[in-house]
Amino acid sequence: MSTDASKKTKLGGVFAPTVTAFNSDASLSVEGTRAFVRFLLDQGVDGLTPLGSAGEPVALSTAERMKALEAIVEEVDGRVPIYAGTSDYSTATTIELSQHARSIGCDGLMLMAPYLLRPPKQDVLNHLRRVHEKVGLPIMVYNVPVLTGVEITPEEIQMLAAEGVVNSVKWSHLEISRIQDTRLLCGPDFAIFAGIDITAFSALALGADGWIGGMPMIAPALAVKLCQLLTHDKNLDEARALWLRLLPIIRVEYRAMGTSEASPHWLSVCRESATLRGIPIGLPRAPLSPVDASVREELRELLVGLGQL
DSSP, rough: OOOOOOGGGOOOHHHEEEOOOTTTSBOOOOHHHHHHHHHHTTTOOOOTTTSSSSOOOOOOOOOHHHHHHHHHHHTTTTOBBBBEEEOOOOHHHHHHHHHHHHTTTTOEEEEOOOOOOOOHHHHHHHHHHHHHHHHHHHHHEEOOOHHHSSEEEEEEEHHHHHTSSSEEEOOEEEEEEEEEHHHHHTTSSSSEEEEEEGGGHHHHHHHHEOOOOHHHHHSSSHHHHHHIIIIIIHHHHHHHHHHHHHHHHHHOOOOOOOOSSSSSSSSHHHHHHHHHOOOOOOOOOOOOOOHHHHHHHHHHHHHHHOOOO
Protein backbone atom coordinates (compact mmCIF):
# COMPACT_ATOMS: atom_id res chain seq x y z
CA MET A 1 0.00 0.00 0.00
CA SER A 2 1.38 3.40 -0.98
CA THR A 3 1.47 5.98 1.78
CA ASP A 4 1.50 8.89 -0.66
CA ALA A 5 -2.10 10.11 -0.66
CA SER A 6 -1.46 12.42 -3.60
CA LYS A 7 -0.93 9.41 -5.89
CA LYS A 8 -4.41 7.98 -5.35
CA THR A 9 -7.03 8.21 -8.06
CA LYS A 10 -8.94 11.50 -7.98
CA LEU A 11 -12.37 11.29 -6.40
CA GLY A 12 -15.60 12.80 -7.66
CA GLY A 13 -19.37 12.55 -7.86
CA VAL A 14 -21.84 12.21 -5.00
CA PHE A 15 -20.42 10.64 -1.84
CA ALA A 16 -23.29 10.14 0.59
CA PRO A 17 -22.99 10.29 4.35
CA THR A 18 -24.83 7.53 6.21
CA VAL A 19 -27.14 7.77 9.21
CA THR A 20 -26.76 5.32 12.06
CA ALA A 21 -29.88 3.30 12.82
CA PHE A 22 -31.07 2.62 16.35
CA ASN A 23 -33.51 0.15 17.85
CA SER A 24 -36.46 1.18 20.03
CA ASP A 25 -34.23 0.90 23.12
CA ALA A 26 -31.65 3.23 21.48
CA SER A 27 -29.18 0.39 20.92
CA LEU A 28 -27.30 0.21 17.63
CA SER A 29 -29.31 -1.36 14.81
CA VAL A 30 -26.94 -3.04 12.39
CA GLU A 31 -29.74 -4.15 10.10
CA GLY A 32 -31.29 -0.68 9.95
CA THR A 33 -27.91 0.84 9.16
CA ARG A 34 -27.37 -1.69 6.40
CA ALA A 35 -30.85 -1.00 5.01
CA PHE A 36 -30.03 2.69 4.68
CA VAL A 37 -26.78 1.85 2.91
CA ARG A 38 -28.68 -0.39 0.47
CA PHE A 39 -31.00 2.51 -0.29
CA LEU A 40 -28.06 4.81 -1.05
CA LEU A 41 -26.43 2.24 -3.32
CA ASP A 42 -29.71 1.59 -5.14
CA GLN A 43 -29.98 5.34 -5.76
CA GLY A 44 -26.64 5.35 -7.57
CA VAL A 45 -24.30 7.26 -5.26
CA ASP A 46 -20.63 7.24 -6.24
CA GLY A 47 -19.22 6.66 -2.76
CA LEU A 48 -19.93 6.81 0.97
CA THR A 49 -18.57 8.88 3.85
CA PRO A 50 -19.98 7.10 6.91
CA LEU A 51 -19.65 8.37 10.47
CA GLY A 52 -18.67 11.91 9.60
CA SER A 53 -21.29 13.99 11.42
CA ALA A 54 -24.56 12.55 10.05
CA GLY A 55 -23.71 9.13 11.52
CA GLU A 56 -23.80 10.63 15.04
CA PRO A 57 -20.31 9.39 15.97
CA VAL A 58 -20.25 11.65 19.02
CA ALA A 59 -23.22 9.67 20.37
CA LEU A 60 -21.52 6.30 19.81
CA SER A 61 -18.89 4.42 21.76
CA THR A 62 -15.66 3.49 19.99
CA ALA A 63 -16.85 -0.13 19.83
CA GLU A 64 -20.18 0.95 18.30
CA ARG A 65 -18.42 3.09 15.73
CA MET A 66 -16.34 0.11 14.69
CA LYS A 67 -19.33 -2.20 14.59
CA ALA A 68 -21.37 0.20 12.48
CA LEU A 69 -18.50 0.73 10.04
CA GLU A 70 -17.95 -3.02 9.71
CA ALA A 71 -21.63 -3.48 8.78
CA ILE A 72 -21.43 -0.68 6.21
CA VAL A 73 -18.28 -2.10 4.59
CA GLU A 74 -19.84 -5.55 4.43
CA GLU A 75 -23.00 -4.16 2.84
CA VAL A 76 -21.09 -2.15 0.24
CA ASP A 77 -18.88 -5.13 -0.62
CA GLY A 78 -16.50 -3.06 -2.71
CA ARG A 79 -19.14 -1.54 -4.99
CA VAL A 80 -18.21 2.08 -4.22
CA PRO A 81 -15.33 3.77 -2.38
CA ILE A 82 -15.71 4.39 1.35
CA TYR A 83 -14.00 7.31 3.08
CA ALA A 84 -14.65 6.57 6.73
CA GLY A 85 -15.24 9.29 9.29
CA THR A 86 -12.78 8.38 12.03
CA SER A 87 -12.42 11.76 13.72
CA ASP A 88 -11.92 12.17 17.42
CA TYR A 89 -10.36 14.89 19.55
CA SER A 90 -7.70 12.40 20.65
CA THR A 91 -5.02 11.69 18.06
CA ALA A 92 -4.54 8.23 19.57
CA THR A 93 -8.25 7.38 19.25
CA THR A 94 -8.36 8.79 15.72
CA ILE A 95 -5.44 6.54 14.79
CA GLU A 96 -7.13 3.55 16.44
CA LEU A 97 -10.37 4.12 14.53
CA SER A 98 -8.46 4.79 11.31
CA GLN A 99 -6.36 1.64 11.57
CA HIS A 100 -9.56 -0.31 12.10
CA ALA A 101 -11.06 1.33 8.99
CA ARG A 102 -7.99 0.31 6.99
CA SER A 103 -8.11 -3.26 8.35
CA ILE A 104 -11.68 -3.81 7.14
CA GLY A 105 -11.09 -2.41 3.67
CA CYS A 106 -12.02 1.28 3.66
CA ASP A 107 -10.51 3.28 0.82
CA GLY A 108 -9.75 6.44 2.75
CA LEU A 109 -10.47 8.57 5.80
CA MET A 110 -12.53 11.72 6.22
CA LEU A 111 -11.10 13.74 9.13
CA MET A 112 -12.25 16.94 10.75
CA ALA A 113 -10.03 19.05 13.00
CA PRO A 114 -9.93 18.00 16.66
CA TYR A 115 -12.93 19.70 18.23
CA LEU A 116 -14.10 21.18 21.55
CA LEU A 117 -10.71 22.23 23.00
CA ARG A 118 -9.63 23.94 19.76
CA PRO A 119 -5.91 23.10 19.86
CA PRO A 120 -3.42 25.48 18.20
CA LYS A 121 -3.31 25.30 14.42
CA GLN A 122 0.10 23.62 14.31
CA ASP A 123 -1.25 20.88 16.60
CA VAL A 124 -4.22 20.42 14.26
CA LEU A 125 -1.94 20.03 11.24
CA ASN A 126 0.34 17.65 13.12
CA HIS A 127 -2.71 15.61 14.12
CA LEU A 128 -3.40 14.96 10.43
CA ARG A 129 0.25 14.23 9.75
CA ARG A 130 0.38 11.65 12.54
CA VAL A 131 -2.73 9.87 11.32
CA HIS A 132 -1.27 9.74 7.81
CA GLU A 133 2.03 8.41 9.13
CA LYS A 134 0.45 5.68 11.23
CA VAL A 135 -2.36 4.62 8.89
CA GLY A 136 -1.33 5.40 5.30
CA LEU A 137 -4.82 5.71 3.82
CA PRO A 138 -5.73 8.78 1.72
CA ILE A 139 -7.20 11.55 3.86
CA MET A 140 -10.05 13.88 2.97
CA VAL A 141 -10.06 17.00 5.13
CA TYR A 142 -13.58 17.58 6.48
CA ASN A 143 -13.50 21.33 6.87
CA VAL A 144 -16.48 22.24 9.06
CA PRO A 145 -15.56 25.21 11.26
CA VAL A 146 -19.16 25.70 12.44
CA LEU A 147 -18.82 22.37 14.33
CA THR A 148 -15.11 22.29 15.18
CA GLY A 149 -14.34 25.96 15.72
CA VAL A 150 -11.22 25.46 13.57
CA GLU A 151 -10.72 26.07 9.86
CA ILE A 152 -7.87 24.54 7.89
CA THR A 153 -7.21 27.18 5.24
CA PRO A 154 -6.75 26.55 1.51
CA GLU A 155 -3.08 27.47 1.95
CA GLU A 156 -2.69 24.85 4.70
CA ILE A 157 -4.49 22.26 2.58
CA GLN A 158 -2.05 23.06 -0.23
CA MET A 159 0.86 22.46 2.15
CA LEU A 160 -0.56 19.15 3.42
CA ALA A 161 -1.28 18.01 -0.14
CA ALA A 162 2.29 18.80 -1.18
CA GLU A 163 3.47 16.65 1.73
CA GLY A 164 1.27 13.78 0.53
CA VAL A 165 -0.81 13.89 3.72
CA VAL A 166 -4.21 14.71 2.14
CA ASN A 167 -5.76 14.05 -1.25
CA SER A 168 -9.13 15.82 -1.02
CA VAL A 169 -11.28 18.23 0.95
CA LYS A 170 -14.92 18.53 1.89
CA TRP A 171 -15.71 22.22 2.27
CA SER A 172 -18.64 22.63 4.68
CA HIS A 173 -18.40 26.39 4.58
CA LEU A 174 -20.83 29.11 3.51
CA GLU A 175 -18.04 31.08 1.84
CA ILE A 176 -17.89 29.78 -1.72
CA SER A 177 -14.49 31.37 -2.31
CA ARG A 178 -12.93 28.45 -0.40
CA ILE A 179 -13.70 26.26 -3.41
CA GLN A 180 -11.99 28.48 -5.97
CA ASP A 181 -9.04 29.24 -3.71
CA THR A 182 -8.42 25.54 -3.11
CA ARG A 183 -8.61 24.80 -6.84
CA LEU A 184 -6.20 27.63 -7.63
CA LEU A 185 -3.69 26.53 -4.99
CA CYS A 186 -3.98 22.74 -5.26
CA GLY A 187 -4.49 22.34 -9.01
CA PRO A 188 -6.84 20.25 -11.15
CA ASP A 189 -5.88 16.85 -9.71
CA PHE A 190 -6.91 17.64 -6.12
CA ALA A 191 -10.47 16.50 -5.33
CA ILE A 192 -12.80 19.15 -3.90
CA PHE A 193 -16.27 18.38 -2.56
CA ALA A 194 -19.12 20.73 -1.77
CA GLY A 195 -19.95 19.91 1.84
CA ILE A 196 -22.98 22.03 2.65
CA ASP A 197 -26.14 21.74 0.57
CA ILE A 198 -26.95 25.42 0.44
CA THR A 199 -23.77 26.09 -1.58
CA ALA A 200 -23.74 22.87 -3.62
CA PHE A 201 -25.00 24.30 -6.92
CA SER A 202 -22.54 27.20 -6.85
CA ALA A 203 -19.66 24.97 -5.76
CA LEU A 204 -20.26 22.41 -8.50
CA ALA A 205 -20.72 25.13 -11.12
CA LEU A 206 -17.46 26.69 -9.93
CA GLY A 207 -15.57 23.45 -10.44
CA ALA A 208 -15.97 21.26 -7.36
CA ASP A 209 -15.58 17.57 -8.23
CA GLY A 210 -18.39 16.27 -6.08
CA TRP A 211 -20.95 16.73 -3.35
CA ILE A 212 -21.23 15.37 0.19
CA GLY A 213 -24.19 16.58 2.24
CA GLY A 214 -27.75 16.17 3.40
CA MET A 215 -29.46 16.04 -0.01
CA PRO A 216 -27.33 13.02 -1.01
CA MET A 217 -29.11 11.27 1.89
CA ILE A 218 -32.56 12.82 1.41
CA ALA A 219 -32.87 12.43 -2.38
CA PRO A 220 -29.68 10.70 -3.56
CA ALA A 221 -30.72 10.04 -7.16
CA LEU A 222 -31.58 13.70 -7.68
CA ALA A 223 -28.30 14.79 -6.09
CA VAL A 224 -26.47 12.44 -8.47
CA LYS A 225 -28.39 13.91 -11.41
CA LEU A 226 -27.53 17.49 -10.44
CA CYS A 227 -23.87 16.62 -10.01
CA GLN A 228 -23.85 14.88 -13.39
CA LEU A 229 -25.47 17.87 -15.09
CA LEU A 230 -22.89 20.28 -13.73
CA THR A 231 -19.66 18.28 -13.67
CA HIS A 232 -20.03 16.11 -16.80
CA ASP A 233 -22.88 17.30 -19.03
CA LYS A 234 -22.13 21.03 -18.52
CA ASN A 235 -25.87 21.65 -18.83
CA LEU A 236 -26.34 24.75 -16.72
CA ASP A 237 -29.97 25.41 -17.68
CA GLU A 238 -31.24 21.94 -16.77
CA ALA A 239 -29.12 21.91 -13.64
CA ARG A 240 -30.53 25.27 -12.54
CA ALA A 241 -34.09 24.02 -13.05
CA LEU A 242 -33.40 20.91 -10.95
CA TRP A 243 -31.70 23.00 -8.26
CA LEU A 244 -34.78 25.19 -7.90
CA ARG A 245 -36.85 22.03 -7.38
CA LEU A 246 -34.48 20.83 -4.65
CA LEU A 247 -34.14 24.17 -2.93
CA PRO A 248 -37.37 24.02 -0.85
CA ILE A 249 -36.13 20.88 0.96
CA ILE A 250 -32.70 22.42 1.43
CA ARG A 251 -34.40 25.47 2.98
CA VAL A 252 -36.21 23.19 5.43
CA GLU A 253 -32.97 21.37 6.22
CA TYR A 254 -31.10 24.61 7.01
CA ARG A 255 -34.01 26.67 8.33
CA ALA A 256 -32.71 26.69 11.89
CA MET A 257 -28.99 26.88 11.16
CA GLY A 258 -27.49 29.65 13.24
CA THR A 259 -30.60 30.23 15.35
CA SER A 260 -30.64 29.86 19.12
CA GLU A 261 -33.47 27.31 18.98
CA ALA A 262 -31.84 25.32 16.15
CA SER A 263 -35.03 23.44 15.32
CA PRO A 264 -35.57 21.55 13.11
CA HIS A 265 -32.08 20.14 13.30
CA TRP A 266 -30.59 19.35 9.90
CA LEU A 267 -29.80 15.78 10.91
CA SER A 268 -33.32 15.17 12.21
CA VAL A 269 -34.62 16.32 8.81
CA CYS A 270 -32.28 13.90 7.02
CA ARG A 271 -33.27 11.04 9.32
CA GLU A 272 -36.97 11.79 8.90
CA SER A 273 -36.67 11.54 5.12
CA ALA A 274 -35.44 7.96 5.56
CA THR A 275 -38.24 7.15 7.99
CA LEU A 276 -40.81 8.49 5.51
CA ARG A 277 -39.41 6.06 2.95
CA GLY A 278 -39.95 3.17 5.36
CA ILE A 279 -36.26 2.59 6.09
CA PRO A 280 -36.04 1.30 9.69
CA ILE A 281 -33.50 3.72 11.16
CA GLY A 282 -35.39 4.53 14.38
CA LEU A 283 -35.01 7.72 16.39
CA PRO A 284 -31.79 9.68 16.88
CA ARG A 285 -30.00 9.26 20.19
CA ALA A 286 -30.70 11.80 22.90
CA PRO A 287 -30.23 14.67 23.24
CA LEU A 288 -31.22 14.98 19.56
CA SER A 289 -34.96 14.55 18.97
CA PRO A 290 -36.95 13.81 15.81
CA VAL A 291 -38.71 16.56 13.89
CA ASP A 292 -42.17 17.61 15.01
CA ALA A 293 -45.37 16.69 13.17
CA SER A 294 -45.56 19.91 11.14
CA VAL A 295 -42.04 19.53 9.76
CA ARG A 296 -42.68 15.84 9.07
CA GLU A 297 -45.74 16.71 6.97
CA GLU A 298 -43.93 19.55 5.19
CA LEU A 299 -41.06 17.22 4.32
CA ARG A 300 -43.44 14.48 3.19
CA GLU A 301 -45.23 16.87 0.82
CA LEU A 302 -41.95 18.09 -0.64
CA LEU A 303 -40.69 14.54 -1.23
CA VAL A 304 -43.98 13.62 -2.90
CA GLY A 305 -43.68 16.69 -5.12
CA LEU A 306 -40.23 15.53 -6.19
CA GLY A 307 -41.51 12.04 -6.98
CA GLN A 308 -39.51 10.58 -4.10
CA LEU A 309 -42.44 9.06 -2.19
